[in-house]
Amino acid sequence: MNVQDQYIINLIQKAHRIDGRGLEDFRKVTLEKNPIGQAEGSALVQIGNTKVVVGVKMGVGTPFPDTPKEGILICNAELSPLASPNFELGPPGEESIELARIIDRGIRESKAIDVEKLCITEGEKVWMVFVDIYPINHQGNLIDASGLAAASALANAKMPKLEGDKLIYDEKKTPLPLKELPIPVTFAQIKDHLVVDPSLEEERAMNGRITVSTKENGNVCAIQKGGDAMTMANIEKALDMSVKKGKDLRKLV
Amino acid sequence: MNVQDQYIINLIQKAHRIDGRGLEDFRKVTLEKNPIGQAEGSALVQIGNTKVVVGVKMGVGTPFPDTPKEGILICNAELSPLASPNFELGPPGEESIELARIIDRGIRESKAIDVEKLCITEGEKVWMVFVDIYPINHQGNLIDASGLAAASALANAKMPKLEGDKLIYDEKKTPLPLKELPIPVTFAQIKDHLVVDPSLEEERAMNGRITVSTKENGNVCAIQKGGDAMTMANIEKALDMSVKKGKDLRKLV
């Protein structure tokens, strides 16, 4: 354990955080809608110095055999070494796969997209929705930045026009059939304390991480714990706080 | 050459083996039929402490252009690091490819599967038979354990029902159309002596390996030599002995 980690842990025991925030405070969150012209929908989210772009692209493909009437959602995250000295070139590693899958599950389990409306010809042709997550600067809590940006990109996406077999990308009008806005909120357990929206420094000092994605009605649609062992008390605190924080963030979309 | 290798070589020159077996003796061979509920057919073979599971799965695919009326056989072997400290993670290496191809050739060349009976619609749709070989513990002679398990898994396989484009895996009745049971028997040349069913220790000390797969009528359907140079005398001995040993093993299927 290095000196900074130790300092963060000492502070937390007096309920203080290294950047002066309260335990339940997010860093400053900003959201820019549709910054990418060529995407069907996009968003740039900044949480403190963490910056993530999410773009939604659509195409046409074959449905999965077991869901012949449903469109297909594909979430992908690229942890480009552009965004952090700790990211490496190469095929997606555990960390980027986990990030993509957390966002994917939040969308999928909350039934955010009305996938049946994305069916073109049953069993043959359906819309595919690609959600591509690109961190530009990683200063902690990529999950919440990615989840918020994904929700916004989907909410503001317009579908290209389909003429026969051809996609006309110049004429985008119809919005994506969206029913829900799942918002993930992430907490770090540092020593035995729980803080929301961990910064990169806090992520290095934490001994447990939990993400709770909630729906507009406050229901939980996905959870992912990472890192070390957590107490039941902290898990319950995270569950409770995630609903409130999710509501706040959802207002930005 | 280490001490154990030297010891094995010294013993063999007195026609003795490190585990007390005769030169023409297999270790104890046991075979459990269909241990895997979800497989169409499966077998667990133990030869001494060597343990291999083989599972047969079936699917529907497109035939190869040059054999439009024939089903497709695909053999695959995974040398998982679970089974031996000498196996490594990663895509299949030479050893696992060779293992799969020896088993594949025995089945293919003996015409064990009546591939024409696996045609559904000529040129369009045929059955695919996947034979997946998973060593669980590697203590020598993976080839014979895999070959015996593959023969048993195929012999005891039941095909799923095909309704239109859909496979009903709950209703398996029809056995695979099988015409033959090819059995590989492997020999190690240690110094100039030939032993059957080499243990891992013997494989390390051997200077040549030969596998002969035979059919019920005693015909040879596949040979694969590995390792160092062999004398014609040992090759002939292996050919002769493989028929007898193959008959013994075939009884277990």
Place this chain on the structure above:
Amino acid sequence: MNVQDQYIINLIQKAHRIDGRGLEDFRKVTLEKNPIGQAEGSALVQIGNTKVVVGVKMGVGTPFPDTPKEGILICNAELSPLASPNFELGPPGEESIELARIIDRGIRESKAIDVEKLCITEGEKVWMVFVDIYPINHQGNLIDASGLAAASALANAKMPKLEGDKLIYDEKKTPLPLKELPIPVTFAQIKDHLVVDPSLEEERAMNGRITVSTKENGNVCAIQKGGDAMTMANIEKALDMSVKKGKDLRKLV
């Protein structure tokens, strides 16, 4: 910089080359037409000790959605470690990708192949032309050897016969519909001097490389600069000389 590089640079400043050639001289170039029986067209080009085989194979495939009436050209180069101690096993690296793409662009941009004549059924089935580049010995200037061999292989290629869905490779008669013979010519900038057809030793000492592909009418159809910074004077010299040298090489095809 090693001694040989320094020697080459010293020589060039007196307008001398290490192998005695003039600055504008190619090494001896020979071309053997159709050395490979199984290829639709092939050529073996030697430039000094550099030796490259190019083979053209044809198949049938689906056209790209945006060019439904056009056949498909695929250029590929394998820098096999057989040809040089500096080549490594593994998937194509930057160098082999660049080589293939330079040859590809020369053919494509000069409209050498009449791709519309390679359409079989619009939007469904077109001819695919594979140009595979295999250096056998690398002693410098692989680009020109590959480009000349590719031009010859295409010029001497005969298409297999298509009967229904089947390709009859035994009956090749019709030549490939070819309209142009693009020829790349490569120059090295050593110190501030420009030499044509650099040998391997010169490639090591050079501080810039430029390839200009020209058509029969002298038009430029592709340029690729590599290496270090070049002066405008050298670029203009290369442009001018490439037309003349291209004409000479084209006579061999």
Place this chain on the structure above:
Amino acid sequence: MSTKREDGRGPEDIRPIKMEVGVIKNADGSAMVSLGKTVAIAAVYGPRELHPKHLQVSNRARLKCIYSMAPFSTTERVRPGPSRRSSEISKVTRESLEPALFLENFPKTTIDVFILIVQANAGTRTAGINAASLALADAGIEMRDLVTSVAAGKIDGTYTIDLAGKEEEATDCDLPIAYMPRIDKITLLQMDGDMPVKDVKGTIELAKKGCKILYEEQKKALLKKWAKEGLE
């Protein structure tokens, strides 16, 4: 509540449990765990030297977990080799086991845990964690506690444990946990579904209860192996 489940179990009943330690002779530790028709085997190799050297950590062991499914373990054949799903499960499995270990005791080494799902019928990641935990103990690696794991959900208003077969479609959520009963800490927690916070808490509580049952079985399996070794 007295709802009967498709296999006749009560809501708090776990499927038939079989655990066996020491099933892979080559491994330093190994175990097989079956819960109904789900069968996982795990092998532990290490602590052993880590190569290449630049991956070594100077003050602790690296724990490596690889979860994979045999192609014949499911109704439709699984392609061999890692998938996005298996990579994620490998990661959460590692994180669920790590808190039980004293990695700082084995600097520069690696402890490799390989999990193979031989038969799959729901609950493969939890079965794999149970097997891996046993295999680590079998390897003689000191542990803070055994890690024990099970999934729970809520079907027709009833908290229900160890979902199997079609229950995965009927439940309001699928919530796997891993738990160290003696220390009372949770090392794995995932959830897919749609339910209020209150129900999430209830589901976790039931899962913890289930873990305690499996914990007893794990201890029995270890004792059985140790007793056998004592006899030898």
Place this chain on the structure above:
Amino acid sequence: MSTKREDGRGPEDIRPIKMEVGVIKNADGSAMVSLGKTVAIAAVYGPRELHPKHLQVSNRARLKCIYSMAPFSTTERVRPGPSRRSSEISKVTRESLEPALFLENFPKTTIDVFILIVQANAGTRTAGINAASLALADAGIEMRDLVTSVAAGKIDGTYTIDLAGKEEEATDCDLPIAYMPRIDKITLLQMDGDMPVKDVKGTIELAKKGCKILYEEQKKALLKKWAKEGLE
């Protein structure tokens, strides 16, 4: 000639230019360059130690460039991961930047340049080079000159700069260059098309002219950043 272009520009006009230095806090240097609807961002990390050691060069730094496109940067989604096209662009980008650097000053290290195309509408490689050059300067790495880059062509008989949209189909050639204006040397030169040598020369000359315009913008962007830092 006075041909108007589809976006109203004159033949020697570059699209609206935006350049910003320091957009990625984690990087040692970074920049964003947009030309019309094409947006590139670049990050520089290094000089930093190169691992594994056997890749180190004893008497100079290794320059590594990776060009990639975000999947959502184009009309049809691009598959993530390297392609043959991106590998070639990475190579020519590296070769276009290298002549500006004093790599011999940083033996055994690596300087890593990552370029991400966020929006693509023609001229992505040249936008990427402009951004990378700024990012290198922002990283405080000494340079012989800024590298500046633009493509030119000839449409309906007129030399035309910074092709965009459907102009790439109408031009006789697409000719991107990279250029060090102060030193007057060309570090990138590619050309696809069909035109006489004389026209190639003319096109290069116009591209050089365009580079000088971008060069001034690059210097302004750097000054702005440095001024801001001075104020802090």
Place this chain on the structure above:
Amino acid sequence: MSTKREDGRGPEDIRPIKMEVGVIKNADGSAMVSLGKTVAIAAVYGPRELHPKHLQVSNRARLKCIYSMAPFSTTERVRPGPSRRSSEISKVTRESLEPALFLENFPKTTIDVFILIVQANAGTRTAGINAASLALADAGIEMRDLVTSVAAGKIDGTYTIDLAGKEEEATDCDLPIAYMPRIDKITLLQMDGDMPVKDVKGTIELAKKGCKILYEEQKKALLKKWAKEGLE
């Protein structure tokens, strides 16, 4: 028996043989072998230092063999890059050459053998072994014996050597061997087919006979090269 074969050969006749040593200047040793329409070239590099170092074997050289087919060598284009078939052939090729070498004389090094099939019409692995064996000798690497290789079979009751064209379909088996004639040992033996043990033995015997013919050609090719070098 006096069956004529599709190309007019008798059953014990090998196709027209061409062998040439020293065809690749860069290599330490090289050779080209053609048998009818099958053409293989082989290059040997080494013994040379093996990198990375952790792959070095302290008391012997590593022999590495890579067999590959040019995409244009067959009727239908072969995809470049390794396949399962080529991996297996690489392995058996290495095992067929290794017994001829004194690897213990070159500790910590690697001897790399690359085989490229330029034209394929049956018997590519055996042609490759013949070429590789010549290339090793050409590299000046001491050998116990030349390795020589050919396939045989049985067609219409007649043992037949060096199958070509449609004979591969008509034969009862395809049985390639590699053989060291002076030492009388077999280093490659594979067989696909269906025949009694007695016939397998007969086929091997004929293959050995064929190897002896090729052995003489190999020696001639080496002498020709050495004579030429002597003249230089």
